[in-house]
Amino acid sequence: MSPERHWRLLTSVRRAISTDPSKVALTEAYPVLSETIVVKILDLALRIGESMFAVGASAHDVTFAITRVAQVYGLAGVQVDVTFNAIGVSYHRGEEDWPTTLLRVVRAASPDHAKLQRLQALLVDITEGMELTEARIAFRIIRRTPFLYRPIVVIFARALLTVGVALLFSASPLVILLTFVAALCAAFTQAGLARLQVPSFFSQIAGAFVITAFATITSAFGTAGITPFDHVQPSVIVASGIVLMLSGLTVVGAAQDAIDGFALTAGGRILDLTMQTVGVVLGILIGLELARLVGYSMALPDDALPFGPLPAQIAGAMIIAVAVALFNGAGMRIILVSAVLSVIAIIGYSFTILLDVHEGAASAVGALLASFIGILISRNLHVPSVAVTTAAIVPLVPGSAVFRGLLGLVDSDGTAEGMLVSISPLVLAASIGVGLAAGASLGLYLGTPLRVTLASVAKSRARVRR
Structure with a gap:
């Protein structure tokens, strides 16, 4: 086997085993969103997750809901932390900007499955293209809905x-x-x-x-x-x-x-x-x-x-x-x-x-x-x-x-x-x-x-x- 063919074989084996860092692009594409819009998106996602958690949803469902709402409105890579009585979200737009971090405390957890059903329906509507302003208004209506029964x-x-x-x-x-x-x-x-x-x-x-x-x-x-x-x-x-x-x-x-x-x-x-x-x-x-x-x-x-x-x-x-x-x-x-x-x-x-x-x-x-x-x-x-x-x-x-x-x-x-x-x-x-x-x-x-x-x-x- 010639030295050239031997070198090509070794290169192919190396590529199959590991990735060459020099061949990977280090740039990331960020959406052009103002800090005000970022805060509105994170606030909506966090409040939806907090409301779901308070009425009986699991931590996994809450995390999925928050990240899903953020992704729909252009925020990828949102970090979510769910504990027993608090939920935190953080989004970092780039190395030169300060991360935007919000925290909500879940003060009272009492099952309200009708409200949970409405929140999940709102999540579906957001996924299908509901505007941010309309989604915020719809959520405020759901949040203020009283318990179904006396x-x-x-x-x-x-x-x-x-x-x-x-x-x-x-x-x-x-x-x-x-x-x-x-x-x-x-x-x-x-x-x-x-x-x-x-x-x-x-x-x-x-x-x-x-x-x-x-x-x-x-x-x-x-x-x-x-x-x-x-x-x-x-x-x-x-x-x-x-x-x-x-x-x-x-x-x-x-x-x-x-x-x-x-x-x-x-x-x-x-x-x-x-x-x-x-x-x-x-x-x-x-x-x-x-x-x-x-x-x-x-x-x-x-x-x-x-x-x-x-x-x-x-x-x-x-x-x-x-x-x-x-x-x-x-x-x-x-x-x-x-x-x-x-x-x-x-x-x-x-x-x-x-x-x-x-x-x-x-x-x-x-x-x-x-x-x-x-x-x-x-x-x-x-x-x-x-x-x-x-x-x-x-x-x-x-x-x-x-x-x-x-x-x-x-x-x-x-x-x-x-x-x-x-x-x-x-x-x-x-x-x-x-x-x-x-x-x-x-x-x-x-x-x-x-x-x-x-x-x-x-x-x-x-x-x-x-």
């Missing part, structure tokens, strides 16, 4: 959720009525504390205490032989109340942020979720201990409360999903989709249980089916996937297992064996919670690329038809 509707919707939980266990009409009344008292208590700006941790304690006290009084009436309370199951009342207290927690959002790599945001959400759950536990324990001190106690159930027949499960799951969607401020379209997905989740769970699969794994399967189908249909129906997924998996929240574990701790004799027996339902509840979060997050990740593929195929067919 407070009394939210209170009754929360109480309605417990009716659905009682139906899951195929409870009697009297137990369903008592469950509704107990939840209504707890919801009014928490609404009053919220008006007084009491921290939600203490609000959770108060709500759980009210429900436990109501169930204890019902149990005392039954023990005394007073009809018709002698055949009432107080554990159904407390289990329904636990689902009510935990239904508003962002389990899916926390798991999704952790998987997306937003460790700080996920850590904050998980800590908040833990504190709210601890509040429920403390409220129930205080109620049970006070009842024991005055001479009243509830008997520990021998076995876990089983779900009723499949028609009762479907009816209960639909009521729960509708109630969750209502007190999260969802519109009619989100409510209907949530009800359908809850049926899918409970059917998937029930059929998996029939295969003698562990309850945690069965819960993961139900959540996976609901979130996977939800992410596929959310785009065409223009509903937020996180909204319908959250409402669909609430029927699987392990309220009964949590109550059995707490009641077992109160009644335990202090021995190691007694403690292990009482802790086992809590371990089961934790495994179900992990399964719900994992299944819902996995369904979102499996469905997202498929949804993008289906959307591109639909666009290609539309172009062919045109």
Whole structure:
């Protein structure tokens, strides 16, 4: 081989392995935008992201929304930082200019799925070419839109959720009525504390205490032989109340942020979720201990409360999903989709249980089916996937297992064996919670690329038809 051919071969091999820095252009093309326009674009993008984050969107969705709005209006390379309670954006036009940096603090995070739906629709309109001035006006209108329902509707919707939980266990009409009344008292208590700006941790304690006290009084009436309370199951009342207290927690959002790599945001959400759950536990324990001190106690159930027949499960799951969607401020379209997905989740769970699969794994399967189908249909129906997924998996929240574990701790004799027996339902509840979060997050990740593929195929067919 000649030296020239040998040199050419070495050059080809070198090019296949590495890049020659001298052959790469170091110039960058920047859009000619004034500092005022840059600030307006960043401000709009940041405020849209802040509003989405405050009403329940994940950190990944917020980051995507901010960068997408900035790119549409000519700002490429915007840096976004999302933490648990703050969002920052920065844009650097060139080495000779100071970077433009804005920061917004998310002061209150409360689900409002109707507003989230409007914000996502605005994002689509911006992507399709809405003018900057028009987009700013449209966003101000959305931001000032009040919550869809009045407070009394939210209170009754929360109480309605417990009716659905009682139906899951195929409870009697009297137990369903008592469950509704107990939840209504707890919801009014928490609404009053919220008006007084009491921290939600203490609000959770108060709500759980009210429900436990109501169930204890019902149990005392039954023990005394007073009809018709002698055949009432107080554990159904407390289990329904636990689902009510935990239904508003962002389990899916926390798991999704952790998987997306937003460790700080996920850590904050998980800590908040833990504190709210601890509040429920403390409220129930205080109620049970006070009842024991005055001479009243509830008997520990021998076995876990089983779900009723499949028609009762479907009816209960639909009521729960509708109630969750209502007190999260969802519109009619989100409510209907949530009800359908809850049926899918409970059917998937029930059929998996029939295969003698562990309850945690069965819960993961139900959540996976609901979130996977939800992410596929959310785009065409223009509903937020996180909204319908959250409402669909609430029927699987392990309220009964949590109550059995707490009641077992109160009644335990202090021995190691007694403690292990009482802790086992809590371990089961934790495994179900992990399964719900994992299944819902996995369904979102499996469905997202498929949804993008289906959307591109639909666009290609539309172009062919045109």
